[in-house]
Amino acid sequence: MKSLIVPPVLGKGDKVAILALASKIDPADIQQAIEFMRENWQVDIITGDLVGAAYFDFAGNDNIRAADFQQALNDSSVKAIFSARGGYGSSRIIDKIDFSLFKQNPKWIVGFSDITAVHSHIQSLGFQSLHAPMPKTFMKDNASLKSIEPFLFGKEAMYEVAAHQMNRTGEAEGLVTGGNLCLLAHLIGSASDINYDNKILFIEDVGEYLYNIDRMMVQLKRAGKLKKLAGLIVGSFNDLKENNEPFGKDAYEIIAEHVAEYNYPVCYGFPVGHDIANRALACGRAAQLEVNEIGVRLLFLNS
Template sequence: MTINHHTKSIFSVLILLTFIQCKTPAYKMNYQENYLSEADKAIKQYTIPPYLKVGDSIMIVAPAGFLTDSTEINQGIELAKSWGLNIKLGENLFKRHNHFAGTDLERENDLQEALDNKNIKAIWCARGGYGTVRIVDQLNFTAFKKNPKWIIGYSDITTLHEQVHRLGFASIHATMPGGMRRATPEAKETLYKSLFGQDVSYEIITNPLNKLGTSKGVLIGGNLSIVMSMLGSNSDIDPKGKILFIEDVGEDLYRVDRMMYTLKRNGFLKDLKGIIVGDFDYKKEENILFGGTHREIILNAVKEYDYPVIFDFPAGHIRNNHAMTFGKKVKLESNASSVIISYK
């Protein structure tokens, strides 16, 4: 083979490239592959809206059930003002149409205004009940995606949580203005810290039924009935790599069993990284004839899955409703003496 000047040049380039590749550290060529475990690669934290600061404005709206009167949210308003926040009330906040806080269109208009208004940094839902699902598909999230803001609430507001999670944004599961009259100092403090970007970690005494273990994942969830009802809808979310929080109120045990098995049959439970069970409002559960407590029912549905499951986390339809930021990465540690939940 005759090697001319042009061929020599090609060989020289190839040799140089080979030398560079051999001398370049692997971590510079593929940082992600070398520094992230397979488990960490599967964890994709949602976009975190800007944390609040003194002087910011928030808006209170009622996308579900009606308020009995204007005084129902007074303590919530005063609390937010004490934090240095400005309060805007939805135009239709105190209206009533049958079970709802105004017609579907009125509730939709208030929520849409809150989503669109750049000056509103958080949307605090006044109360739960029922009705958010009737308006969620009519909402336009274009402005929200450009200028994300915190959505705060629980119970029926789980519908909104799941909708913004589907879009890739974090939200806060916490006490609403309508519940501030009976909220504990801890419920108020953890909401404040969550909204203003301060550290929030929890340690509670273990329940004997807890499944032990340690895992990391993105926290999602809310009211069990709503989570189950979102399956197959436009608000359904991918459970892979997630830690699921669930709570509920007023549900017969057979309904809890059915909801858990509905989630299981849809494949929702198998790819989770853990389950945090909040309050289920059973005062005399031993007298409810089903064949087990809600804890045993939940454990039975997930017995073959290798992830931690913890019970009695203080959140849900209770006075001591600790705030939880959905969409952030958390580490769940369940051992024989305690449970630690920390945001990572």
């Protein structure tokens, strides 16, 4: 098992771009993050033209957002690209992007939520990317913010998480992939879709109706995405909603039902997603997952 190509690590003075790939954002919402990156990572921060712009709910129309992303991808002096926030819109522009120069000079692409679409597409090209807090959410949790650093600066990354009563024990090894459940279902059948076989999948979501969580799990299952996983990591599913008639299961129970027939290890309550705790996970990197009665251990293997 071989990890996908890893972008170069960051060094002092490297240029990092913060872009608005999806929904609009107020520049004031990322000012503390910019100051943190400059002071603690000693990198040079540039912001895209659309940080602070607006086109209805988007940071700009599709063509403008795509052009902003394209410019940063093509700029060999830019060593990492952070999406300022998620929201909605990255899947609308992904087919407009030419990744030819990115393939020659890969760089870290960082974000979560709606940016799941970008992560999946980057993996389809054979490269790693980083599912992690974005500048808008940087200051919510120091541990999550610090979890970005091992990946950007080439250090070992390992997580230990308390046991959950619903966990299914076992050991697994495979490339890590995943992200927002809604986006993963949305990408099925698209050019950004990837094969989940023998991979460690992580999923999370926020603000959905419970019946829709079920529908998305059905979609993954019917598409063959759950059958041959090496392991499953279930992150936070918060701010979920009920119809007038209760669905009858919570999110974890829904997920457990759809993977009950398989034998791979499953862990629940992993700190990834839209909750305060949102640890960085390298998509496309090999890792070892151990789930036992004591807890959960996820160790990323050096690329």
